Amino acid sequence: MFRPVLFYRRLGVAGPHAFLEWLVYVLLLPVSFLYAALMRLRAFLYRIGWLHVYRAPVPVISVGNLSVGGTGKTPVVDYLIRCCLSRGRRVAVVSRGYGSADGPALRVVSAGKGPVLDVRQAGDEPWLLARRNPCACVVVAPRRADGVRYAVDCLGADLVLLDDGFQHLAVARDFDLVLLDASRPFGNGRVLPAGILREPISALKRGSLFLLTRASGPGADPPLLPGPVLRCRHVMADHAIGPNGNSWSFAQLAKLRGLAFAGIAEPQNFFHGLEQRGLKLHQTLCFSDHTKYDGQDLSRLVAASVQADYLITTEKDAVKLMAARLPLPCYVVTMDVEFFETGELEKRLFAVIDAKG
Structure with missing residues (x-):
């Protein structure tokens, strides 16, 4: 089945090879030249001071x-x-908050005591950073200068x-x-x-x-x-976190049939890592990056899970499914660097x- 997202991704990464890829590439190339020129002009205007740059009093x-x-x-x-x-x-993270719900332009996800918004209000990545680092401040702001100013002046960053x-x-x-x-x-x-x-x-x-x-x-x-x-x-963790917060070795899960799913930019890297750990993946499901797991996504997940014994996903996806009723036990795998x-x-x-x- 033709998948436009995968087609476009392959074209952008590897360049054109087949006739259709060359056709699309040639049609898009003039727009790319224009976009590149606009980005160069934008950077130049910031560099010479025609566009305002906010300078914070902290690093x-x-x-x-x-x-x-x-x-x-x-x-x-x-x-x-x-x-x-x-x-x-006193660290503050200022993020654009991709994938967050509509709301106030500036939102405090954490004032240094853990998340005070839910994941849909905050966005998956800011919320996850706030949960993993409760002593850090996390601010979501479409205008990043406003977020930095607030973090310094109001949160003491x-x-x-x-x-x-x-x-x-x-x-x-x-x-x-x-x-x-x-x-x-x-x-x-x-x-x-x-x-x-x-x-x-x-x-x-x-x-x-x-x-x-x-x-x-x-x-x-x-x-x-x-x-x-x-x-x-x-580096993928050497264990998965079960529904009750307990650790499960990959050797235990390898005896069962898993359905792996992810709504991240490069889901295939995650699936490949699971297979390298010895898991037998009955099926894999890719969702769009920052997907909110609405009713349609959950229905797709339920339909695909019929012949699986368990679900397994990333920490970034799991935080958006905490209130969802899933058809099978869901295991979470964390990543480190x-x-x-x-x-x-x-x-x-x-x-x-x-x-x-």
């Missing part, structure tokens, strides 16, 4: 990427929060992590951490809509440090990176943070 660290789709950003932000909290910092902030030039930052998927750092090299890039590759000159995610180990740096490069990989250059990211990051105070 601001941006964590972002050049491409659309998943680079494994959330585990990296989670790691940085823990690093900053361990240094005694002395350090701000700007989630997905590389393109948000309205906020000045002291450090720009840019994440790139090691397997496809630039896709086919084109900006939207003919490719997966949000900006031309030349925008990378704004980056302070480049982190290659999903790397297999130390290796040669990709070309075109104008700064220091570090590498990390995302592991750096190949141990301690180097913290060293470079805190050199900048400590210099500003």
Whole structure:
């Protein structure tokens, strides 16, 4: 069956090969040229001061990427929060809140005592970060400058992590951490809509440090990176969390037939990781990134689960299903990040943070 989303994703990552792919690519290319020109103009206007840039009185660290789709950003932000909290910092994460419900323009997900909004109001990633790091402040704001200002003035933050902030030039930052998927750092090299890039590759000159995610180990740096490069990989936990919060080994689940599902940018990476752990997946289901799991999604899940013994999904998906009545026991697998250059990211990051105070 033809799936437009998968077709477009394959075109943006690998480039055109078949006739239909070339036809679509050629039609989209002029729009990409126009979009790239507009993004260059926008960056230039910010650089010369024609567009206003808010400068916070505290260190601001941006964590972002050049491409659309998943680079494994959330585990990296989670790691940085823990690093900053361990240094005694009053950390605030300011996010756009993709996937959150309509509501006030600025929402406080956590004031440093855990989530005070539900996951639909907050968005899955901000809510998950707030739950995993209850001492951190988390603010959702479409205008990130308003969120940073509120975090500093009203929540007492002395350090701000700007989630997905590389393109948000309205906020000045002291450090720009840019994440790139090691397997496809630039896709086919084109900006939207003919490719997966949000900006031309030349925008990378704004980056302070480049982190290659999903790397297999130390290796040669990709070309075109104008700064220091570090590498990390995302590590799946060695157990799953059961419906009652208890741990289940993958060896126990391997005896049963599982239905794995995920509404993330790169679900196939999750499914492949489960199979590497020895699970027998009867079926896999892909949902759109940041899906809210409405009635139609749940009906699809129920229909697919007829011949399975259990469900298994990501932590990001599970938080949106806490109130749902699922047809089978649902197990959750968490992800962490592991750096190949141990301690180097913290060293470079805190050199900048400590210099500003």
